[in-house]
Amino acid sequence: MRAALRDAFLSAAIALGLFAPLVGLVLDNGDQGLVLRGRPIAAAVLVAMVFFGRLGMHLWADRPGKEARAVKRGLVVPTGANRFLAPALLAFAVLLPLTGSRYYVDLGTLVLTYVMLGWGLNIVVGLAGLLDLGYVAFYAVGAYSYALLAETFGLGFWTCLPLAGILAAFWGVLLGFPVLRLRGDYLAIVTLAFGEIIRVVLINWVAVTHGPNGITDIPRPTLFGLRFSMDGGEGTVAGFFDIEPETIQRVVFLYYLILALALLTNWVTIRLRRMPLGRAWEALREDEIACRSLGIDVTNTKLTAFAIGAMFGGFAGAFFATRQAFISPESFTFIESATVLAIVVLGGLGSQLGVALAALVMVGGLEMLRDLLSTLGEQMGSELFSGLAGDLPTYRMLIFGLALVVMMVLRPRGLVSGRTPTAVL
């Protein structure tokens, strides 16, 4: 207990050192240039959170029966873990648009985009064990494939979707070749560079990509050839069903589109895991030399992992382009790769459910927190809460980092750490 208190004090001291300048001081636009304003309460709250959090962590870790649980956790393969959680999440996802709230549906679309990216990257990182820090490159390839094909040849979304996937897969193979012999840190560095190369090319190849200006007026997807248009005339969804045209119809349609794409990713991954190829990926993650000794073609196994992972990234990219109707290289920075990777790692490498949960928490949770803080700020008329809500996007990385550290302390193998066997007798 004494040691725990001491440690908590030390942590609080470090937190004070960090948060006093980071949170406690704000630069504001004053009458004559910038003014420095203090925000002692916010800093104090954070320091107190660190103190009690650290103390609670110690008490939690020292609770009796520690060894017995550790043994149990390590040895038992959980079968049908969280059997009810996955269907519940799915039902929630399907029913969400019934709330009719544009805010929630938009947020859900954003979360599902990350779920899909997480599931795609999970194939490369989680199953095949190839650390890819440049996954956003395939997202960008997918998005630009669709945007450019639509702009140049006037092709629609449904024609371009498979093309975007194929092109992204092609780039996946292209990245795969030079990095076949690399593993771990070296692979991570090269994939990171690859992601940057794609982005820099997109910025500088102005003749094709319009450079930093991006591509505008990307066509929206259609429902069996019917457009979502506000005029409600012939050939639009509203006209066909004879209903009042509303923006929410398109928003809900986009939501179900990404839900379907994400579920497709999930279904394909689950199927592949039970096939020799998927098992070979996992074996590759475990031990490459053993794979060679069994006669697994390591080259092909790695390339297919890169290709299939990239393909889903490409699908997600095409969706992103059609949803935003505008893309620019700014949307495809390293921070996107890092976010998706963080989702995969937090979720538990290789766990489909874990990735979905992590995306929900990391993307949806943060947004909800911002929303909650601003509501609180309004209702209580509190400067503190509304100020924090406004600043929250700035602290996104701080919260991400904190979440990662806390997770790695509490559940080093991710939210859902048990691996479901791919075959049972």
Added chain:
Amino acid sequence: MTAPLLTLSGVSTFYGAIQALRDVDMTVNEGEIVTLIGANGAGKSTLMMTICGSPRARTGSIVYDGRDIARLPTHEIMRQRIAQAPEGRRIFGRMTVYENLLMGAEVSGQTDIPALLDQICDLFPRLKERLSQRGGTLSGGEQQMLAIGRALMARPRLLLLDEPSLGLAPLVVRQIFGAIRTLNRETGLTVLLVEQNAHQALRLAHRGYVLVNGAITMAGTGADLLARPEIRAAYLEGGG
């Protein structure tokens, strides 16, 4: 006499500029257990890996079943009904025992998996109890059994075993060597066994080769080699 299953002639292997194998000649006949003994760093494992094509032999030929396999890529070689239980076992720790075994069968396109599984469970009853357990939770001996079982799932004609006794208790080593003998007698499986444990390996094997500094210095039947004074001095009586 029929042609040997595996013939190495004039094989030399290099790691960069360093020569690891010098002009090795060796034969393994169908249905034999052949052992390769030698001190640390003599090149035993290198010889085994050279047969598998990683690293490649720089000179010489490796003829398996009438075909030179020295230039084939590793995964092609391992699909010619050659299977290997690699040094240090190298099982897939997070996958279940059953999945580990499946990995052996699937690559070589085996279809009758239940029958193969039964065969392996008969040979190593310990594995049968642990089929749904994670590979990493097995004891060292069980992991070795799993590594051999995984190799056997490919229905090999030639089984390559790289130091199966590594780090195991004498009793467990005896069990594993017993299983190898049973396999050889009952199914006629050809085995090439690389071992440090010269005494037991020579007692198990029909023939043996002694490797010193990358070159074969002695060859003969197991009993013959066991009886030679220089072998006894170098490998059997506390090292010389």
